[in-house]
Amino acid sequence: MASLQLIVVAVVVLSSYARAQPADKVVVGFYAESLCPDCINFSIKYMNVAFQEIPSIFTLNYVPWGNAVIKGGSFDCQHGTMECTINTIDACVIHYYPNQTDFWPFVECMVEKGAFQDPTDAQNCAEKLSLKWDLIQPCYTGLMGHNLELMYANETASLKPPHQYTPWITINGEHSTDAENGDLIKVVCNTYQGSDKPAACNQ
Secondary structure, eight states: OHHHHHHHHHHHHHHHHHHOOOOOOEEEEEEEOTTOHHHHHHIIIIIHHHHHHOGGGEEEEEEETTTOEEETTEEEOTTOHHHHHHHHHHHHHHHHOOSHHHHHHHHHHHHTTTTOOOHHHHHHHHHHTTOOHHHHHHHHHSHHHHHHHHHHHHHHHTOSSOOOSSSEEEETTEEOHHIIIIIHHHHHHHHOOOSOOOGGGGO
């Protein structure tokens, strides 16, 4: 009788394992710049939807540097000085709140402002989301924020192949034009190796 019970338990366990076997999450690299219209569009149309429909199977590596360059120790951003400021604010938010369920709602809140984001918007978004502005503000105005952006500059410069535009999307470290061009969810679903795929993967 005891042997029969063990067999039944084993069958149940194996059946559950076969139904939903998790796997390593897909790493989505999003190389962006805060005031870039195409980055804002990608965030709203594709990244936000991915967070709504398949958040359990991917990890976001958001890199707020984009096409900026370093000149004489200072940052020169494609869309002006304010973009450098917002990039740095994003970097500080990610530093203090590295969980994507914390930092992405902040980015989402900011992109709703379009290309006219400023530190006041950032403070309002932080306070709305219960993020501590008294941590973020001295970070983005000080050496820490500068160093965080240097880190993101180096990461962006290390891309292979080198990035040519923004948004530049990678999937597990590999550049993906399909993900950039509207198939982010499809690409992530196809890359994920687990059997516990969200319902959105079957659409």
